[in-house]
Amino acid sequence: MANPTGPTPIDLPALRRAPKVLLHDHLDGGLRPATVLELAEETGYANLPAGTEPELAAWFRDAADSGSLVKYLETFEHTVGVMQTPAALARVARECAEDLAADGVVYAEVRFAPEQHLEGGLSLDEVMEAVLGGFAEGEAAARAEGRPIVVRCLVTAMRHAARSREIAELTVRWRDRGAVGFDIAGAEAGFPPSRHLDAFEYMRDHSAPFTIHAGEAFGLPSIHEALAFCGCDRLGHGVRIVDDITGVTPGASDFSGAQLGRVAARVRDARIPLELCPSSNVQTGAVASMAEHPFDLLAQLRFRVTVNTDNRLMSDTTMSAEMLKLVDTFGYGWSDLQRFTINAMKSAFLPFDERLALIDDVIKPGFAVLIG
Numbered sequence: 032m033a034n035p036t037g038p039t040p041i042d043l044p045a046l047r048r049a050p051k052v053l054l055h056d057h058l059d060g061g062l063r064p065a066t067v068l069e070l071a072e073e074t075g076y077a078n079l080p081a082g083t084e085p086e087l088a089a090w091f092r093d094a095a096d097s098g099s100l101v102k103y104l105e106t107f108e109h110t111v112g113v114m115q116t117p118a119a120l121a122r123v124a125r126e127c128a129e130d131l132a133a134d135g136v137v138y139a140e141v142r143f144a145p146e147q148h149l150e151g152g153l154s155l156d157e158v159m160e161a162v163l164g165g166f167a168e169g170e171a172a173a174r175a176e177g178r179p180i181v182v183r184c185l186v187t188a189m190r191h192a193a194r195s196r197e198i199a200e201l202t203v204r205w206r207d208r209g210a211v212g213f214d215i216a217g218a219e220a221g222f223p224p225s226r227h228l229d230a231f232e233y234m235r236d237h238s239a240p241f242t243i244h245a246g247e248a249f250g251l252p253s254i255h256e257a258l259a260f261c262g263c264d265r266l267g268h269g270v271r272i273v274d275d276i277t278g279v280t281p282g283a284s285d286f287s288g289a290q291l292g293r294v295a296a297r298v299r300d301a302r303i304p305l306e307l308c309p310s311s312n313v314q315t316g317a318v319a320s321m322a323e324h325p326f327d328l329l330a331q332l333r334f335r336v337t338v339n340t341d342n343r344l345m346s347d348t349t350m351s352a353e354m355l356k357l358v359d360t361f362g363y364g365w366s367d368l369q370r371f372t373i374n375a376m377k378s379a380f381l382p383f384d385e386r387l388a389l390i391d392d393v394i395k396p397g398f399a400v401l402i403g
């Protein structure tokens with residue numbers, strides 16, 4: 032229903048009411064600080080760097096604010112450390128679904144690396160069972176609260192390790208039970224995606240989609256490999272694609288002189304989705320500041336840009352907060368935010384009919400109220 036008084040002003044409460052889609056969010060990067068503390072107590076994890084909720088929240092944010100992906104990733108030791116039992120995994124997954132729903136996310140693909148949760152003796156399949164059970168519980172709780180959400184899982188393999196083929200097989204084994212795709216993550220420099228060709232080949236052989244963290248801490252060659260050798264369906268971050276665009280300055284407002292190199296042209300022509308994560312990109316030093324983030328350059332050149340959180344705990348953020356930062360930095364209105372949201376829904380690894388239903392029945396009507 033249209034808003035008779037015109038567009039709703041864009042602020043955090045209004046953004047929370049907008050139906051949002053999240054494609055790039057790490058389960059082990061989104062714990063509530065209070066949950067980290069309680070799980071450490073319950074599971075006997077003794078290495079936490081702070082003992083109170085505000086101190087711990089500040090520690091994660093400040094430690095992640097390092098300007099280096101490698102240092103940023105060190106903070107995960109403490110979240111992964113408390114996620115080693117079925118009960119802990121299920122609780123974190125349930126709370127993740129509840130927190131995203133409370134923020135107005137209507138569809139989310141949440142990723143994590145099962146191989147990092149075996150220290151307590153669980154098998155890879157037991158880890159999947161606990162996490163997917165937790166998501167289902169969270170979905171049910173959110174529905175009961177009147178904030179329905181669909182949560183699916185992306186299964187990540189760590190790029191410095193050597194289990195990617197096994198993790199790809201795990202993904203396919205769980206694909207009809209909530210796992211919709213595969214990913215590789217971790218330190219990028221020195222670990223090119225082509226180290227994992229057999230995993231990607233397995234996914235393609237099983238007609239199963241995957242995304243690759245590429246073009247975050249390392250440049251264009253990583254994006255080229257992800258596309259040309261690995262055949263990924265989406266790019267995790269992909270923000271360094273800007274290195275293949277000349278004749279423009281990110282942060283400017285006129286991009287009419289832009290010239291696309293071969294890789295950038297391929298990404299745009301093939302409508303390869305970019306899972307952009309603005310706050311995370313600033314924290315890891317992938318971009319110097321929000322004002323210099325190439326999000327707007329890429330959006331204006333009509334790349335298929337999507338807005339994502341990456342790690343809500345480390346960036347102290349939410350989907351609504353990421354959107355607000357973009358609005359404040361680039362002056363976006365509701366119809367821009369709707370376009371980014373529909374970009375994301377079109378790019379989801381959910382069956383086509385289900386994507387269409389969410390666009391027509393949830394996203395468009397939800398934005399119509401706000402657009403007025």
Ligand SMILES: O=c1[nH]cnc2c1ncn2[C@H]1C[C@H](O)[C@@H](CO)O1
Nearest residue numbers: 057059107142143144187216217244
């Ligand atoms: O932004 C990221 N780049 C590369 N790897 C990442 C990023 N955020 C989280 N990870 C890693 C750390 C987690 O333990 C792992 C699985 O979620 O993925």
Ligand SMILES: [Zn+2]
Nearest residue numbers: 057244267341
């Ligand atoms: Zn990520």
